[in-house]
Amino acid sequence: MTVLSPKPLAEPVRTGPAVLSARDLTLVYRTEAGAHLAVDRVSLDLAEGERLVLLGPSGCGKSTILKAAAGFLKPAGGTIALRGRPVTGPGPDRIVVFQEFDQLLPWKTALDNVMFPLVRARNLPRTEARAQAEEALERVGLTRALHQYPHELSGGMKQRVAIARALAMRPEVLLMDEPFAALDALTRARLQADLLRVVEEARATLLFVTHSIEEAVLIGTRLHLLSAHPGRTLTTRDVAGLTPGTPAFTREAKVVHDLLFPQAEAADV
Amino acid sequence: MTVLSPKPLAEPVRTGPAVLSARDLTLVYRTEAGAHLAVDRVSLDLAEGERLVLLGPSGCGKSTILKAAAGFLKPAGGTIALRGRPVTGPGPDRIVVFQEFDQLLPWKTALDNVMFPLVRARNLPRTEARAQAEEALERVGLTRALHQYPHELSGGMKQRVAIARALAMRPEVLLMDEPFAALDALTRARLQADLLRVVEEARATLLFVTHSIEEAVLIGTRLHLLSAHPGRTLTTRDVAGLTPGTPAFTREAKVVHDLLFPQAEAADV
Amino acid sequence: AEGTIRLVEQPGISYLPFHVIRDQGLLDRHGAAKGIEITSEWAQLSGGAATNDALLSGSVDIVAAGVGPLLTIWDRTRGAQNVRGIVAGAQFPFALVTNNPKVKSIADFGPDDRIAVPSVGVSVQARTLQFAAAKLWGAENFQKLDELTVSLPHPDATQALLSRSGTITAHFSNSPFQQLALADNGIHQVLDSFEVYGGPTTSIIIYTTEAFREKNPLTYAAFVDAYSEAAAWIAENPEAAADTYIRVTGSKLDRDLILSILSDDRFSFDPTPRNTEALAHFLHDVGALKNRPESWRDYFFETIHDRPGS
């Protein structure tokens, strides 16, 4: 009989081949002042059904990584691949929820905004798309705003439409950039639960950006911690299966906080 | 000898005449579909140096109240007054930090964006404006991004420039709409402290919108809780002097949470 | 091909024979006499340059324009399209009129005077003015009045002259503008083209390309006959001709004015060219023409070479 060594906690449970994987991903913006290094040799792997959360200080390159995964940015170094094949451009297999409030198409009502990709990318017939869009909007609590144009919505309402639009698509890969930042606690909690359910049901792979450590531990199966600008990998942590409110959850949140902000213990909060 | 009744906790300490006061403020948007009631008979009073936080679900009219206080919206009913005189339009005595990411002027660098109101509204000479702007940007941690244009900044960086721009102005009245929503925990904590210091020093009056109950209890001397759309006053709470981490602080946060979301106790978070 | 003909005219009474041809169906009649059926298309263009463009592009077959444009196109197309005149279109004097009472002859123009011509330097009016200057001050001074001339279309110049508003004090005009101007009490004539060239002078010429003439001899001949008949008919029936003009063009001009022009004996549609060589030689002398025509026959087809032109 051989003694099994205990599985190290930081090692994620791989359930299949990587859906999305980056190797030494380096992302550089070309600006007037020259090259601007945003992300420096970051590697990450997302297996099917996995939920990876990017955590890091403002400006560290989280959105940039997301945009590279979406196919909007070409790596200056390293590779980024989808199911083993290099990402060469954007596509509806990876639906993005952007950080900006202007991601709704201003010439479409909330309903039409949600229906748009269903009709155009999923090729659903209009009636079916409409039914699905109405359901998605109902789930984010916008039943009464179906026919309002984006400029008539509040900040949080716009973000909710964008979330509904992404979830209604049921993509294989979902890339979300601080989707809940503009939402109140209750709405946020509801949508977090909703997101987890949808992702689970569809066995979707999720790359998620947030500033809330609690949200990160709640949503993620794994966390990817980034250093301040330019973004480098600090560490990764496996956080699957932690239940909010439990001591393990609170402890993990505290650990992550201290990892991200080692000097913060001296600060006032 | 008369016995003094204990001062009720919910009654705020008035230190002078109201700087900003609304009476039965009703705000209505004119839309294609007809009138859209956003805020319904809300009354509030801010004394000098007071910090009032608006809390309420997404779409309840917080931004709308702020815009009315800034002078961008004319009340459909009720009054809104500044030091006793009805608000008739916007002005640099009330500096606004908007919720949107596009509030920076895209044709100005971060530094120029902060200098702009100092030169144009405060009439500071350019050198002095520059010094103050640089200091303000340093405080929000953007020393290295002084000469970047807004489109080259991350979401959180944009919001920090907007915060620096507002704080550098040292206005009598500061109107802030979820200024910290896009920031990581550490930056957020630093800027919260910074905000409190600046407001204290300048004896500025602050009207603040947030979705974070902890932030509300931390920042505010008083909270104004709003019901879901259309926004009506739920209640107000005096929260001056509570120290984060203390049981009183945690208890207050819990009370506010339960007041805002009475049904949430049944929900999963 | 034989049997179709596309013609161009410009607005104005100088093109009256065309109107008569159209009104009386003369092309049909003369075509029938030659055993062909002729279909004609009529177009109106607003000036000589556009007319020449239309001819050279092959969009039209027979055009009518001033002597100046004909000489230019003849000169430029020698050895290529070989454009030449068919018949003389009309002869009439064009007058230099002024509202400056002090000006009795061209020698009296002062530095403040401005003489309007359709286009400085190149229009037949401008050339005539140069010709007059050369006669008065000697050949080398032919450009003496050029610095007083300005380009302005006839209607605008007439308006300016009549309204006494602009800086225009004189206008080298044309019919019917000169008649309209001279009807005003304060406006008088300084000279006219007949004085300059020493007698009745052809102003309008009908012309075409060599190719059209050679490929459509019957149509060409029918046109010449029709034109001659129309010209003769106008000379005999000025009253009826005036009515034809009003009817065909829808002109709102006063019938008496039209009649007075038609019955003026200096005004004629004689197909024989007169006094064109003087202008041609002058144009060559000042360098506007590269080729010097020996006689008027050089720039007319043989059709009317038997006539006593000049």
Next chain:
Amino acid sequence: MSDLPLLHSPSLLARVWENQIVRRLAVLSLLGLAWELAALWQNNPIMLPRLTTTLAALAEAVRDERLLGAAWVSLSVLLKGYGLALAIALALVALAAANRFARDALQTLTAMFNPLPAIALLPLALLWFGLNEQSLIFVLCHAVIWPFALAALQGFESVPETQRLVGRNYGLRGPTFVALILTPAALPSLLSGLKIGWAFAWRTLIAAELVFGVSSGTGGLGWFIFRNRNELYTDKVFAGLLVVILIGLIVELGVFRTIENRTVRRWGMLK
């Protein structure tokens, strides 16, 4: 204090003044008055006839000279040319939006050809199309394509980045991307390009009709103006111009305004 849409209950007068038609009529009346006064003061009817005289001439020309027929002739050529030009311009701009070399080519072409006066093209038009409507349409296309392409290209290039990324994210590319994302997002600029193109189509048509004249009896508005100018009927010339102005107003208020109100203003893209 009207930076955002708001509700108030103004006085009757203010409410009447709210009506755009009322304000426009006020503007028109003021202009008419200015014209009448200028004409009276100038007192030079052969250069500047009075408004009343012009209106009388207009009525007469409509009754006796088929002015409306002439206007219709011009308008129908105009519409053909305008429509064709827009189709070409949109195709060019869509190509330019998708491909960088095409964009450079279009920008170069625009910089080169836009300043060329229509009159310079007439000889070529004659050479290629002959003396007919097609030549006019060719010249009209030249008048419309370049300014519209400029406005459209600017509009396409100004589309907010996030909206462009959203479209790409759904896998839209090429013509679909242009039609479903760029075109609505750039609609304000496209509309201003349409208006400018419309105006210059008129200008060019009137000017070209003067030079081109008519074939086979069907003169347009430009020819009407030219003929009356030749006969020194200034009041009729102004009557012709008045028709151009009226058509311009009708199209602006009836077509462009309506489109704007139903689209970009409703969508909050235009204040």
Next chain:
Amino acid sequence: MSDLPLLHSPSLLARVWENQIVRRLAVLSLLGLAWELAALWQNNPIMLPRLTTTLAALAEAVRDERLLGAAWVSLSVLLKGYGLALAIALALVALAAANRFARDALQTLTAMFNPLPAIALLPLALLWFGLNEQSLIFVLCHAVIWPFALAALQGFESVPETQRLVGRNYGLRGPTFVALILTPAALPSLLSGLKIGWAFAWRTLIAAELVFGVSSGTGGLGWFIFRNRNELYTDKVFAGLLVVILIGLIVELGVFRTIENRTVRRWGMLK
């Protein structure tokens, strides 16, 4: 995959192709070739001369006929008219941005006057200014003001609401607001308006010089073209047009492109 700025190390050829000047030269060469072939095929030198003939005529005209002088005469009138027109248009648009009645008035005026051909204004220009440069400038203003006002107004009305509110928040109003907020925010549209205005100033000037002519001696480019057209020197006509084209290219690449690169493209307002 070039939706956002990115860094890569392409091949030499690709890097040369990156250079805009190179791509533009390619476009120009293609156009030149097309011209030469069209002329050869048409074989009607008096209507469409070959490019080589035209270049020879250009050289000759520059040497013997002061073509550059004529171009300068036109250019100086053009610049005066363009500058004046922009000043007037900006004033009108600023007024319109601040006041609703002014906006209605400007929109009405634009709808009315924009379609009027310059030729219609010549008699009035004559009446008011006499036969001189001022009349030309008047006509130029007409050509520039309306399209520029249209583009500018659209630009001003499209400024994102938040930016407008920010400006108001600092107490900016009237001219300061227009100058410091609306103008930079609307710069893409303003630039496209400037380009369109510039092109139409040229078109109108050339056409007006034809009709209006000149007081003899000081003819501009339009006059040069007109004279040679009347004398059927088609190669010289094309040489004159070539000068217009060259100036257009220089201004587009040298002025407008530079401004664009230093402003709106740098600011991320234009892709």
